[in-house]
Amino acid sequence: MLHYFRINDPYRLFGLLALFLLIHLPMLIDSPDITYPELKSFVVGEKVHEGKVLYLELVDSTAPLAGWFDGLMDILFGRSVLGRRLLAFVIVFLQASYVGTVFVNKKVFAETTYVPSLIFIILGSYSFDMLSLTPELIGSGFLLPALNNLFKEIEFREQRNESIFNLGLYISLASLFAFSFTVFLFGTLITLIIFTRSSPRKYLLLVFGFLLPHILLMSCYYLMDGIASLWQYFYLPNFSIRSDQYISNSSLLVLCALPLFFLVMSFVMMTREARFSKYQTQLVQAMFFWMIFSFLQVLYAKDLRPQNLITIIPSLSFFITHFLLLIRRKRFAEMYIWLLLVGTISIGYASRYNLLESIDYQRLLVPNPASANDKKRILVLDDDWSIYRQHRLASPFLNWDLSAEIFSHPEYYENILRVYEGLEADPPDVIRDKHDLMKPFLDRMPELKKKYYREGIYYNKRSVSN
Incomplete structure (x- = not known):
C-alpha cells in the first residue's frame, strides 16, 4: 500500500478516497449517536435560520462564522445527522488531499509523494467523532492554507506581501470558527522571527491580516448597536481557559497511544538517519513549532474531545511520513504502515462499540x-441541555454559563428587561426551572406571569382557553 502512494501521481488520490470510504462506510451505515457539539450546531443553526442575530438575540459564545455556517447547514440538512457527516467526510478528504499537495509542491520530502495524505486519512479515522460537522473541523481547513503561506515565507523564493497578509487572514478566519485557533497567530509570529529575515513591517502586516476580519465584525455589530453584546458573549468568554471535558484524559491517551508511538519513532529515526538540506531542516523545525502550538490550542479549546486533535494531524502526517520514507527496507516500511492503519482503525471501531473499557x-x-x-x-x-435533542430552543438563552449571570440577578432592571423581551419575542411552551429562578422575574412581570403556571420543576404555558 505504501508503494502505491509513494508515486507522485495526483490520480492516487482517487485510491485514497476509496480507502477512506472503505474505512468509514460501516460507520456511516451504522451511524453513532449524536454528540453534544453536533446538537449545539443544530440548535444554533435553527435560531440563525429563524433570523436571530448572534449575541443580540442568542446568548451564546459560538463564533460568528460558525453560527452563520450552522444556519446554512440547517437550511440544507435540517437535523439530518447523516447528511452532515457525509459533508464532514468530504471535508476531511479534501483537507488530506490539500496537505499532500502542499507538501509535494514545497518539496518537503526527499521524494515527491502522497504518503502524507494517506497518513492524514488514517489518523483522521482514529475516532468516530472526526466526521462530526463542527466549527473546529471547518476552521481547521483555513489553517492549512495558512501553513502553506508560512512555507512560502520560509522558502525565501516568494517574498511577497500577499503571502504574509494571507497568513494572518487565514488564521483570523479560522479563529472566527473557533476562537482557540488564535493561538496559531502567536506560533506563526515566533516561527517567522526564528526562521525568516522578515522586517517589522511584515510582522505588522501579519497582525493586520489577522485583525481585519475582526474589525469588520466589530463594525457590523457597532452599526447594530451590539458591540457590547459581541464583547460580552463572544470575546470575553473565549478569553477564559474554562472548558467542557467530553472525554477523560486517560481515554484520549489510549486513543492516541499508537499515533504517539509513531511520532516518537519518527523523532528517533530522523535524529539518526535523516540527511536534510538547510531548507528541509527549517521546515522540520517549523513543523515542530506548529505541532507544539497545536497542542497548546487543544488545551485552550473550549471543550476536550477527540476531534479537537485534528489540528495536530498535519504535523503528525509530516513526521510519520519522514519516518516511513527513511526506512531503507521497503518491506519494513509496508509493515509499519499496515500496523498504523489496522491498529488505528481497530481501536477506533472497538471504542465506538464500547469494546474497550479504557475509552468512555x-x-x-x-x-x-x-x-x-x-x-x-x-x-x-440549567446546564443540561440534552432535552434540545427532542425539543427546540425558545427564547435567546442557550448558554447557561452566560445566561446564569442574567437569571441570578433579578434586582437589575436590565436583566428583567432582557428576560421579558426574550420571552415575549420567542415564548417557550415549557420552562424547566429546577431552582425556581423565574419566580422573582415573573413577580415583576405580571402580564407574563399570567401566561405560565408552575408544576414541579416546570413552568407550563397556559392554553388560550385558560
Whole structure:
C-alpha cells in the first residue's frame, strides 16, 4: 500500500478516497449517536435560520462564522445527522488531499509523494467523532492554507506581501470558527522571527491580516448597536481557559497511544538517519513549532474531545511520513504502515462499540430522550441541555454559563428587561426551572406571569382557553 502512494501521481488520490470510504462506510451505515457539539450546531443553526442575530438575540459564545455556517447547514440538512457527516467526510478528504499537495509542491520530502495524505486519512479515522460537522473541523481547513503561506515565507523564493497578509487572514478566519485557533497567530509570529529575515513591517502586516476580519465584525455589530453584546458573549468568554471535558484524559491517551508511538519513532529515526538540506531542516523545525502550538490550542479549546486533535494531524502526517520514507527496507516500511492503519482503525471501531473499557464516550454522546412527547419549544435554566435533542430552543438563552449571570440577578432592571423581551419575542411552551429562578422575574412581570403556571420543576404555558 505504501508503494502505491509513494508515486507522485495526483490520480492516487482517487485510491485514497476509496480507502477512506472503505474505512468509514460501516460507520456511516451504522451511524453513532449524536454528540453534544453536533446538537449545539443544530440548535444554533435553527435560531440563525429563524433570523436571530448572534449575541443580540442568542446568548451564546459560538463564533460568528460558525453560527452563520450552522444556519446554512440547517437550511440544507435540517437535523439530518447523516447528511452532515457525509459533508464532514468530504471535508476531511479534501483537507488530506490539500496537505499532500502542499507538501509535494514545497518539496518537503526527499521524494515527491502522497504518503502524507494517506497518513492524514488514517489518523483522521482514529475516532468516530472526526466526521462530526463542527466549527473546529471547518476552521481547521483555513489553517492549512495558512501553513502553506508560512512555507512560502520560509522558502525565501516568494517574498511577497500577499503571502504574509494571507497568513494572518487565514488564521483570523479560522479563529472566527473557533476562537482557540488564535493561538496559531502567536506560533506563526515566533516561527517567522526564528526562521525568516522578515522586517517589522511584515510582522505588522501579519497582525493586520489577522485583525481585519475582526474589525469588520466589530463594525457590523457597532452599526447594530451590539458591540457590547459581541464583547460580552463572544470575546470575553473565549478569553477564559474554562472548558467542557467530553472525554477523560486517560481515554484520549489510549486513543492516541499508537499515533504517539509513531511520532516518537519518527523523532528517533530522523535524529539518526535523516540527511536534510538547510531548507528541509527549517521546515522540520517549523513543523515542530506548529505541532507544539497545536497542542497548546487543544488545551485552550473550549471543550476536550477527540476531534479537537485534528489540528495536530498535519504535523503528525509530516513526521510519520519522514519516518516511513527513511526506512531503507521497503518491506519494513509496508509493515509499519499496515500496523498504523489496522491498529488505528481497530481501536477506533472497538471504542465506538464500547469494546474497550479504557475509552468512555459517555459524556460526549447525547442520551436518547426518556419519552416520546410531542416536540415543544423549551427553555432550560440549567446546564443540561440534552432535552434540545427532542425539543427546540425558545427564547435567546442557550448558554447557561452566560445566561446564569442574567437569571441570578433579578434586582437589575436590565436583566428583567432582557428576560421579558426574550420571552415575549420567542415564548417557550415549557420552562424547566429546577431552582425556581423565574419566580422573582415573573413577580415583576405580571402580564407574563399570567401566561405560565408552575408544576414541579416546570413552568407550563397556559392554553388560550385558560
